[in-house]
Amino acid sequence: MTIDVTVSGGKVSTAKQLVDVPVGSPVELVVTSDVADHVHVHGYDEMVDVVPGVPARVGFIASIPGVFEVELENAKLRLLQLRVQ
């Protein structure tokens, strides 16, 4: 599944705050931000840089069950949570 997230003026826009993901599914996060930062997927230790206005992509297989925060790291801004089960 592909999950789009936009951050503008410190506000997060995305379809769902809590996204259900079946274990073993490929996940791609596409994050567009108006500030430079890092996208961090907790639990999976995925971290990618994001630069203003350029969509950053984070792709991985959701192999670990649990609830995991996806964060804009420096801003300590929660983008969403993934519920893998």
Ligand SMILES: [Cu+2]
């Ligand atoms: Cu983090």
